[in-house]
Amino acid sequence: MKKMQAKIQNRIPDTAARDGEAPALPLADEKNGDAPSNLFGLTLAGCSALMRDLGEPKFRGRQLFEWLYGKRAMAVDACTNLPKKLRETLKTRWIIDWGEVLGVQADLEDGTKKMLIRLADGECVETVLMAYDYGYSLCVSSQVGCAMGCAFCASTKGGLVRNLTAGEMAAQIALVEAAEGVRISRVVVMGIGEPLANYDNLLRFIQILNQGFGIGMRRITVSTCGIVPMIERLADEALEINLAISLHSPDQAVREQIMPAARRYPLDRLLKTCKNYFNKTGRRVTFEYALMAGVNDRDEDAKALIGLFSGENVHLNLIRLNPITDGPFAGSQNVTGFAKKLKTGGINCTIRRRIGKNIDAACGQLRHRQEQAVPMVTKPRGER
Known part of the structure; x- marks a missing residue:
């Protein structure tokens, strides 16, 4: 195991992943809450409160919410x-601002489209439109940048800039639907950022998704690297949303090397919290596992996962790694064999369909390209 840790350590750049300290886990900053000048991002309760403050009847709040x-x-x-x-009164103090689509990358092979969105302050985030048999799903960003420091993810390059407001998260849906002429039926908060580190805005966004866009709670998934106190808090909200945990290794020491935030929350505590989430919400937890060659795709890793999850009502989602530029890890060539071992051991698992392989599919790559002022390919790629 020490050899494995040294091997992983040598692959990781000199960032928070190597400095011996877990990265800070900033929660929602009140200064980054819904900008008071933008109506887009107000919840139904917020619209009602605004109308009350303006001396208008309560039903005007519902009307405004429906318009938004x-x-x-x-x-x-x-x-x-x-x-x-x-x-006229509203226009003196409020605007409706979605931001703008700055660029698009399209994979003609599977229909995936990755969009770079510029926010009101000039910062950029990504959102990914994915086409499935059941309809369209959107992968939404929750922060500008990320403080978690995961060694295999481009989102963390440059660190955390700020939280997104609920309106900036919701605007990703509005912009994509307007640009593509589609209707989003499912939302996964798996884009740039750690959603549970922007908790209050995340909850407002979920309310808007459900009450405003009409997306059912069970069609909303929130992905986290495993911030235990916030998972506990989310469980108490009694929402029927899906929870996905970035696991990526069954070994605490390895997990700490590739995911510095794991140093704060040992794996046994995280798994106990996830079991409590299931007991409180009735929603099965999914564990995400990006397979990296020689790091977490060995026989001993499969055996350890079977030991962790045997008899548990969980789902393991195996992911073919989308390598990032100058990234320390290569994708595993043993994905199918690894899945077979898990299934033989009684573990409920699937291999996530690989999408967007002909574009900058890895989370954060498109934004990083923009920050580095590298010309972005906006025409469809993957042409024969």
């Missing part, structure tokens, strides 16, 4: 069933 998310109004004047005087 049901009808996707892009300007206050578009909210035509609001009295003109009210609209």
Whole structure:
């Protein structure tokens, strides 16, 4: 095991992953909450409170909410069933701002589209549109940058800049649907950032998804590297959303090397918390496992996973690693064989369908390209 740790250590750049300290886990900053000038991002309760403050009847809040998310109004004047005087008042203090799509990469082979979105302050995030038999799913970012320091992820390059507001998360859906003429039926919060480190805005976003966009709770998935206190808090919310945990190794020491945030929360505590989440919500937890050659794809790793999850009502999602530029790890060539070992051991697992392989598919790559001022290919790639 010491040889394995040294091998992994040598692959990791001199970042937080090697300095002996777990990265800070900043939670939502109140200064980064919903910008008071932007109506887009207000929950139903927020719209009602605004109308109350303006001396308007409560039903005006529902009308505004429906215009924002049901009808996707892009300007206050578009909210035509609001009295003109009210609209004029709103325009003196409020705007409706989605940001803008800065660039698109399209994979013609599977229909995946990755979009770079510029926010009001000039910062950029990514969102990924994925086509499935059941419809369209969108992978949404929750922060600009990330503080978690995972060694295999491009999102953490440059660290955390700031949290996204609920409106900036919701705008990713509005922009994609408007640009592509599609309707999103499922949302996964697996893009740039750690969602549970932006907890309050995440909850507002989930409310908007459910009440505004009409997306059912069971069609919403939140992915986390495993911030135990926030998972416990999320369990107490009694939401029927899906929880996905970035596991990536059954060994605590290896996990700490590739995921510095794991140093704060030992694996046994994390697994106990996940079991409690299932007991409280009735929602089975999914564990994500990106297979890296020689790091977590060995026979002993499969045996350890079987030991951890035997008899448990969990799902293991095996992922073919999308290598990042100058990244320390290579994708495993043993994905199918690894899955077979797990299934033989009684573990419920699937191999995630690989999408976007002809574009900058790894999380954070497109934003990193923009930051480095590298020309971005915006025409469809993957052409024969």
